Amino acid sequence: MPIKIPNNLPARSILEAEGVSVMLEKDAVRQDIRPMRIGLLNLMPNKSKTETQFARLLGASPLQIEMTLVKMSEHVPRNTSADHILSFYRNWEDVREEKFDGFIVTGAPVETLPFEEVTYWGELERIFDWTQTHVHGLMTICWGAQAAVHRFHGMPKYALGKKMFGVYRHRVLDRTSPYLRGFSDDFAIPVSRWTEVRRADIPPQSGMKVLMESDEAGVCLIDDPAHRALHMFNHIEYDSGSLADEYFRDRAANVAVEVPKNYFPGDNPDVPPLNHWRSHAHLLFGNWINQIYQTTPFDVAKIGTVEMAGPNARVIAQAAE
Structure with missing residues (x-):
């Protein structure tokens, strides 16, 4: 099945x-099927590139996916045209009464700030609770x-001596997890933080x-069943050239940044990088979507309630008590 995204x-x-099957909105409404509703809260500065990265991964599913682009209601993006935002994004306040099978919260270029000093932190806390x-x-x-593990579990973040920047080897720690099939x-996996x-x-x-964990880059992926969440601390969704774009941008701005590790062939920025993570990105998102599909209620109104089916129902009921 194709992914349904705004026509333009x-x-x-x-x-x-790229050969990804994309459905027109007018065609989607004619199909007698309930699509999986996936919301994307896009906090990245380059909205268009991030939209493409996640749509590519969601669109590889055999299920029909309806992707809704969401933005903070109380924050005006500075790096994307107002026309683009008005045409394709909905304020969170405008979708807060709706239910979603899946919801993605992206990274943001604010990680050196304390959470509470981020201008939209209060609204993001409300979104996590929602x-x-x-x-x-x-x-x-x-x-x-x-931000999510800080909100849900009070976990702090720590400043690094230098940017963790490059493509790092990771290993699976739990082969029984349905997300790692x-x-x-x-x-x-690319790392940039x-x-x-x-x-x-x-x-x-x-x-x-x-x-998932890396000897060099540390914790990568955490399963948080009490909140029905996966927390990915690196950028498995990145394009082949994403780290290169960051490197040349930082260098042009005189930011002290090293050549991304294990990325450019021979560590030569003049040589196009090779993508070593694409297949695992598709695997992770495919497994995540499949797990949602297997457990989400068919009745959208029951999403987020203790009546939902699936292996996490007991945990959810306990958390709601």
Whole structure:
């Protein structure tokens, strides 16, 4: 099945050129099927690139996916045209009465700030709380993941001596996890952050489990069943050239940044990088979507309630008490 996105979204032509099946809105309404509703709270500065990255991964599913682009109601993006935002995004305040099978919160270029000093922190706290009653499966990315475990579990983040920047080897820690079906023994994932969370700060009674880890880059993926969430602290969704774009941007701005590790062939920025993580990105998102599909209520109104079916129902009921 194809992914349903707004008809004129710039990502559409890119995805169609790559062979991703994209459905027109007028065609989707004619199908007698309930699509899976996935919301994308896009906090990244380059909205169009981020939309394409996630639409590409969601669109690889055999299920029909309806992607809704969401923005903070109380924050005006500075790096994307107002026309683009008005044409394709909905304020969270305008969707807060709706239910979503899945919801993604991206990273944001604010990680060196204390959480409480981020201008939209109050609204983001309300969004995280809202996901517990209006979303079946939550996925958070990079700073979004740090923010989520801080909100849900009080975990701090720590400044690094230098930017963790490059493509790092990771390993699977729990082969029984349905989110890691098909993963290799070790695999590469892009990392780009100035801060980290630490395994030692995971509350022992939280039920959280580390699923992926790197000797160099630390914790990568945490399963948080009590909040029906996956927290990905790195950028598995990145394009082949995403780290290069960041490197050349930082260098042009005179930011002290090293050549991303294990990325450019021979560490030569003049040589195009190779993508070593694309297949695992598709695996992770495919497994996540499948797990949501297997457990989400068919009746959208029951999403976020203790009546929902699936292996997490008992945990959800306990958390609601």
